[in-house]
Amino acid sequence: MRLLLCGTCGSMEELPDYEGPVEGDHLLDVLVSRHRFPSGAEHAGGLLVRDIKEEHWRDNNIRRQIIEQINARSAEGLGNHFYDSKNTFQLDAAKCWKQHNRTHNCGDYMSDRKRLLPDTKAERKEAGLNHRNRPNTFLCNFCPYHQIVEQRKTAAKGAYDYTE
Incomplete structure (x- = not known):
């Protein structure tokens, strides 16, 4: 599975895996298109996609560690806080x-x-x-x-x- 991380709104959204050309990843495109300001401008904080093994994500202890690692990487522009992940x-x-x-x-x-x-x-x-x-x-x-x-x-x- 994948996580879409937005540094602007502090969201973490789950996406199913996709194997194919990036141009065909329409579910990612749909989620990315929702990360806009009312003016229509894209979120400036950047969007990142991270691949995660689903069995790790379903294990609450490993999931917590993954989120802690993501939060610790504030140098990548993700900030120090994320809301709970959501599908x-x-x-x-x-x-x-x-x-x-x-x-x-x-x-x-x-x-x-x-x-x-x-x-x-x-x-x-x-x-x-x-x-x-x-x-x-x-x-x-x-x-x-x-x-x-x-x-x-x-x-x-x-x-x-x-x-x-």
């Missing part, structure tokens, strides 16, 4: 799920409204890239309802008995 996409998906009354049949599931797209329209146009050739990751992939959908698919294949 932004999971938190956003949980909020959406609660707004839909913890549904078992979501009408917004995988809709265009829930597509995670970085704010790169101008850059894509300038580079001559097709605006239709966009990533297909949805906030729904991080939602508890997504597990219900996956269980239904597996049950439909006869892999196991699933009842709601």
